[in-house]
Structures are given as C-alpha cells and as structure tokens.
Amino acid sequence: MFPQVLVRELARRLPGWRLSLLAPLGWERPVVTDGGLVAAPLGEYSPARVDGIASSAHLSVVAPTFPLGAELAHYYGGDRSVDGREFFSRGLGEGPEQDHPVLPTLVRVSEDVPAGLVAWCARQPLTAVRDRRSRDRLVAAGVGEEIAVVPNPAVLLGDLASPSVLVARVGHLRQLGELPDSEFLVVHVVSPVTPDLVAAVERVRDRLGAVEIVVLTTGVAHDELALPPAWRLIGTDLVVEDRLAVLDAARAVIAADEHVAAVSSALGQDWVLLDPTGEQRWPVLEFAGEDQVVTHPEEILSAAFAPPDAADRLASAQRVLKSHLDRIAQIAQDALAARGGDLERRMADLAGENHALRTAHRRLRERMLVERQALVDELATTWQEGERVAREADELREQLARLRAELAHERELHAALAARHRDALEQRAAVESELATLRQTKLLRWSEPLREVYGKIRRP
C-alpha cells in the first residue's frame, strides 16, 4: 500500500512527471500480494546500476516498509539471496547524489544503524522517519536533528479503494465462504496465537455481542498459528484491496502492526493495537493516542477502540503527511532545475497547455452556443408555427361551431318545413280521400223523384 499511496500523492503534486517503482526483486519475484503492481528490480548495487538509476530520474524516494539497515533476506529471502541491501543503507553514494537527491522518507530505522546511513542522510535535503524511536536512533548515530517524523502514509488512504469496490470484495469473499455473512471481529496476528490472546478476544467478542472472529495474518505460517477452531482464518495471500475490504467490513479490529492500525484509522474503524514487542507503538503514536495501544492481551478490553479524539488525531496526522509530501514535490522541482531542467520552460509548457485547453474549451463553448442558438431558433420557429397552427385551429373550431349552429338552425327549419309538408300532405291525403269517398258515394238527389215525375209529365 505504501507505493500506491505515495505514487498517487506525488503524482497529484507533480503533474506530468513520470513515476517508476523499484524494489529489491521487483518483477523477478511476482507475488500474489503485490496485486499486480509492477516494480523494476533494483538489482545488484554496482556503480553502473547506481549511475543508471541516478541518470534515469531526477529524484529518488526511498520508502520501504522494512526498517533501513534490516537484512533483506528476512523479508524477501526464502531460498534465494537478495541483492541491493546497500540501496537501503548507503543511498546511491556521494557522486550520483550530487544532482539526484535520494530521500529516505517515511522510513523506520533498525536498532543497529548502518554506518553508511548517517552519511547518506547528511547528504539529503530531507530525511523523514515514521516514528520517534527511529529519529532518536539516527540522532544517536550522528545524524543532525533535522529529521522529520511523519505518520504512516496509509492514513492518506482516501480513495485508494472506492466503497463500491470494498463492498464487491466483501461480497466475493463471503461468496467463497472466506468471510462470515454475519458481523465479525478482525484479529490481526503476526505471531502464533497465545491462550492469553484467545481469552482476551473472547472477552471482546462477549462485549460486542454475537460476532465471529476472523484472523488476518502477516508473515506467519498457517500451521504455526494455533488458532481456536471457531476462529476463521482468511487467506494469507490477500491483495491490498481484500485486506482493506476485510478491515472495512469488520465490527472492530485488533491490530498487530502499524500498517493495519493506520488503515483501520483511515477507514474510521474501531481498533486497538496489541504491541507486545514495544516496536509497533512508535509509528502508531504519530496518528493515534496511547489509549489505543496495549502491550498485553488482557489490556485489550479496557483499551479505547474508538477514542473521542480519533478523528482529530487522524486529521492532524494527515496534515503533517500532506505537508511532507509537498516538500518532496518541491525538492523534485528543485532537482529538475539543478540538473538543467528549465523550470521556467516547464512552467511555460504547462501554461501553454493550460492556454490550449482554455482555447479548446472556449471553441467548444462557442460552438455549443452557436448550436444552442440554432436549436433555439428552430424551436422558436417551431413555436411560432405551432402558435399559428393553434390560432388557425381556434378559428376553424369557431367556424365549425358556427357552422354547427347554422346546421342546427337549418335542421330546425328543415324539420318545421318537413312538418308543414307532412301536414299539407296529410291534408291533401284527407281531401283526396274525401274526394274519392265522395266519388264513390251514390248520391240520390232529393229532387230526383220530382224530376222523374216531372219528366214523365213532360213526356207523355
């Protein structure tokens, strides 16, 4: 996690700079826990290699997790020898460092301070350790007192793994059965588990309620752990994201080293450091209080898992660390200038790029405005057209209503006319009927007998 945080923070402070990672074995010894992070092998400490590193970069930052002066085989060993211990005890040497600062930063120092380390630190504009004990060791060895003490960089974890990624990782570990579905307490161990620890953890579990115990390990073999059967051991080869996810999802954490403590602190987790050796507390005290650090397992229950000033202490540690990283960035700029790098030219390049970006943005904005105006003009035309159509529609509707009224009136007239027509027809039919009746009626005129009589009289 050291390199991820450092690279991210330095890249933010040195835009446009290329940052390369070097490690004692680098890509020659890929391991599961490196998470695919690629580092070049430091290789053998030779004049050619030293010159190669010094000439390929403007600044080196030496920030191993192991103490300076430590035997590398202890950390990388196994069955192979490890070159390059001198890189961590002598720097690159006086000649190459004349125009190439090699900053020991965020380091710890072993009890036996290597002789070359004192001279190396003396040549550097900035030396920073991550605990006071290391500073005291350097001072006692003869390094001047201008040594910064800076907290573990994990306190600036920030967005190294997003919450959604942590949730996904926990989901996957639960899917595989490596994490319990219920709440759990993380116990971090760096040595075999003792009965005292088991008893202390059980007491913590009792206080927390029904939680399971998940064991996270660093540097201790599975068969040496001596875990109680109910405790669940999570894979020993976890990548950073998985370790973060486990710590983030835990109900609380019992840490066994500064790194787990720093991560837990940065995640806002409840945690306590169990430090029986008395070595891990020193870097932890740079971002936490004494009340979160215990020496014996039986003290765990009474320790402050979540002291009220935890957030303030974390914020303060982050400020110190940020300020330190700012200084490294400044030294990098100075180193660039000292090696003939034209800072003004670089500033001019950046200003030029800034200008170009602004111009491109302006052009896009101009174009967007033109397009927007064209679109709005189209809209305006469409609206006008729409209003005209609406007006026409209203007129048509009015016309229609008028026509409908006229039609109704016409229909009424027509109905009246039809009624009259019907009446006339009826009258006519009646008359015709009467006429026909009359025609078909045999009339006997009352005078006819008289006429007949008369006729007979006249026709004798």
Add this chain to the structure above:
Amino acid sequence: MTGTPRITFVLVSYGGRDLVVRCLESLAEHTTEPYEVVVVDSASPDGTGEWLAENLTTAEVLRMSTNLGFGAGCNLGVQHARTELVCFLNADVELTAGWLEPLLRMLDDNPRVGAVAPLMMNADGSVQEAGSVIGGDGWCRAWGDGDADATPLTFPREVDYASAACLVVRRRAFWQVGGFSPEYEIAYFEDVDLALQLREHGWQTWVQPSARVVHARHGTSSSARATELMRLNHGVFTRRWPEELAKRPPVVGVQERPHQLSWLRDRNAPYRVLLVDDRVPQPDRGRGDPRTMAVVDAWRDADPAARVTFFAASPERAEDYAPALRARGIEVVYGVEDPVRWGRERLGLYDVIVVFRPHNFVALGLPLSGTQPQAVRVYDSEALFHRRPAQFFETAESTEERRRYALEERRLREEEVAAFTWADVAVCVSEDEARWVRQVAPGTPVHVACYPIDVPGDVPGLERREGLVFFGGFDNTPRTPNEFAVLELANDVLPVLRDRHPGLRLRVVGADPSPAVRALSGPLTDVLGRVPDPRPWLSTGRLHVVPMRYGAGVKIKFVDSMAAGLPFVTTPVGGEGLHLGWTARHLVAESAAEMVELCDRLLRDDVLWTEVQQALLDICRTRFSPEHFRDNMSAVMVDCGVLPPAPTGVHTAC
C-alpha cells in the same frame, strides 16, 4: 519458454474436461511467453474437477464446492495469480499462432489500457466479435458479428467491452475495480460490468485485431440455459448501471437506426475525426501524400483512443497501404459507391471533418458534411490548386489552351473560395497562401501547418557527395509539373552544365516515371523510379536541381532535400514557402541560363555550398521540425475544440 512469467491464464470449468485439456494444449502450442495456469472448477457435476485436480500437472487446480459461476471462479483464480497480467480464457477458445504478443505489446505501449482482447472468430472464418457495444437497454451487440471479411475491422480501438472468453487484464487494474462483481448469476454480463468498472477507474478496454482466436460459442452450456442466465443477469446489469445506460441509445431494434450503432461504437472516443482525401496516403510516392500522412498522424497521435477515420475517394493501391494505417488504429474506408448513404449510416457521429483538395470538397466534403451537421469543418488546402492552371495559362501557346486553362483556373478558384468559406477552420501549407485565404474567406480562421521532418544528427558534408539529383513523383502521366521540370533540366540546363562539368551525373528519383522521363535514361542519367527511401540518394548527391515552373504550396521534395543537407536550385515557384532567406539568391533562378550559373557556382564553390547547407539545415530544424508541425497541428485541433496532446513528462523513482 524460460524466465519469470508475467501472465497467468485463468480457466473456469463446469464439465467439459476434454475442452479444458484441448485448450491447455492449444495454449502450450501457441504461446511462447512464459506463463502460469490456474484452472478453477465450478463444482462440475461430472467429475471434471476431480479429474483435473488429479491429472493436470501444468496448472494449479482449484475446486469450488458449489457452482458459483464464471465471475466467482475467475475471482478465485486471480486470487491465486501472482503475475502482472491475467488472461481469462474459455475452454472453448482455440488459440492461433502468435496470438499473445500483439496483446502484450498493446498493454506495454499503452499504460491507460487495462484490458485487451483479440479478434474473436467463428470456426467458419467469419467474425464473431471485434469488441462489443452496450446499448441503453442494457443489451449488447458484438461488433462485426457474422462479417465474412474481417479486414475493415482490423484496426485496434477502445471498445465498450470485450468478451472475457479471451481477455488479458492487468492484475493491478482487476483488483483496483474489485474484480468481477459477485452480484451476477453463474455467467453472462459480468465481463460487461467489469469493463464499465475499469472505465470508471480510468482504465480502457481495447481490441487488438492483430491477435485472433477462434471461439465456439456456448461450448460448455446449452443455449436455453444461456438464454435464461442472460435474462437474469441482464436484470442485475441494468440495475447496477442505470446512469450509464441512460446516456445510450438501445441496441434492440437498432437496425432501423444504424447510425446509432456508430454512436455506440465510438462513444468513448475523446474525439472523432473524419479525414477525406484522394486515396489512402502513399507516403513513398509523393503527390502531397507524405504531408497528408503527417496530418493524419497528428490527429492519430494526439490521443490513441480517438476515432480517426480516413475516407479515400479512390481505392488506388488501398490494399497495399491501408494495413499500415490500420495497424496504427486508423479506420480506413475506401471503395464506397454512395458516400451519402455511408454518411447517413454514421449520421451525427464525427466531431471534425477534414477535407483535403478542392475536388474532394466538391465531390465528397459537401455531401458527407451534410450527414455530419454537428462536425467542425476543416478545409486543408495542401496547395492552392487554382494557381497551377494560372501558371499553365501564362505559358500556353494556343488560344484554345489558354481558354481551357482560364476556365479551369476560374472553376478551381471558385471551388477553393467556396471550400474556405464553408470551413470553420482552414489550413494552408505556407503563409503566402494563408494570406490569400484570409482575403477570400475573412470569416474563417486560417492556420499554417506545412510538413514535419527530422534532421538526422549526422548529415554528411561534401565528402562522398557527387552529381545532380532530381527528386519528384511522376504519376506515370505526361505533362505533369515534375515531368516538365525534369525535361527542362535535361534539355536546357544539363547540356550547358555538362560543358562546364564533364561527366556530371544526374539521378532521377521518383515514383512512376512517365515514358518521356524514362526516355531520359542514358550513360550519365539514371532514372531510378520509386525508391523505398529517398534519403540515401539525397544524402549522396551534390546538388538537387528542379526547374519547376508549375506548382503551388510548399514542395515537400525541397524539405526532404534540406533535411538531407542537400542544397537545391529551383525556380521562384519551387522556392515558395521555404523561408530561404539569404540563401534564395544562391538557390532560386528565373531562367534556365540563370539556373546554370547558380548550379555551376554551387558545384565549384565548396565554401558557399557548405554555408548554404548549414543555413538550409537551420531552416529545416526551426521551420519544419516535428515539434513545429505538432504545435501547428495542435493549434488546429484546439480551434476545433479538440484537446491537444499532453506535454511529455519528467521522471522520478520511488
């Protein structure tokens, strides 16, 4: 196969042990890089897991107790990987020779690429997938699916996602995004999700078609089951990415709106530019193509993820020259019979459309830009074409010829005025031409971007130089400007010069010499035709002589000549735009007689020759350097609203 492995192949099996074995054999046969293998058996019901665990000696076999599916299996596999890269590989994928190297090269050369996939082919040789697009409805569509000819797809590009049937991923990136999401059932959509996660974390997913594999779809699952899983996981996918999907058109029914497919294909590109010219650039054949190529390169280099499409009006030698462009990630289009229809299939796609030369503006630029009303229009003149018939007019001997040239000049002038007025941004090759453009199209911003050339560190001096060189392409056509020039050199300049310098050799270097040029070949004149690289000839000649009467713009041959440290003698037409300064009085002649005198002096006077050479090299370094050209092209891009390339960085080590 020795050395530290940098890649781990992760296979997830659910039954089909024979497929797994065949896949591992194929892997061993076609993979030259050292590698490791992790096989995760997802609780196969047929004993596959047990068999693999007992019999596979070259792989780490992990067995899950329940069938958690592809994503969980891959996650478990990667948990056991220790290498820089992991490759998810379906057992039904058949690898081909040399398949892996292009993928590794892609990752090594592009630090922002987090995942890369090969071109996936069907067993019948047709395309199965050249990456895929994700629609707003959450459904996906394999690009090129079923295409019989993969050639048009053979350019590497960023994609929405690529199937994890064969996908190389940086392990760092994989963990950074949390791996495959555990929310999905058994199979399908988890790779789509992974690609979106990668993009959200700043990584890109690419397809590199130089690598090809054959994939038998659904090799280990029945289609009915696959359909059911797809339906289930589609629901998960749409639930997880509502905001992302809301920005996209749907793919179901997209055949009725084919232009939306192109939107989906190129939606991640930081910019999309369409460049239209005569033919696929043939940089070794002159005719303005070296500069066209340089302009295309500038657009390409500004951002590797940008979509750069080159539309060639003519298919001339396209099959020979297109592969090199495609290898650089340039989409090459030629042989299109109906450009408007082609444009409509990409309606509204491009941010910028660049048209070279006036005839292309008329025939293609106007109709194509009609289908791209949103695009910034750039007219890159390459040269002012109307000036050439005007020059011919001056020397024409018959009334008929003069009338023809006058009409042509007027037509070309009108076309060029229309093109520069049409353009939102104009590009010229010289300040002289830019001045004319500013007069005829005052509303159009004009840039000057000529031609980039590197001056080598060891330009030879006078030693080992001899004879004259003529350099220029002839297009195997009579009455070209270069043919006129070389004939004038041979007929009017060389005889007098040879009187003064007996045995003076002439080498004519240039592609496709016409019959009249080939006829010049003789004891002292070599007609070399096209050469793969003209620099050896330009670096061994004493003088480059081109009595050029016709032409416009900057003649690239003289820039090449300057970079090779070869002084030249030419006409005012030839010397235009070259910023010759004081050297012009030694290099530019009006008449053949004057040209003889200038040549004679440069052949005799070694001191003058050396001074002229140094001056020309200085001009080349300041006016025609790649940096100068890049700056000029950046200004063009910025004017188009496209972000310029970022400045190169400095270095620190941790």
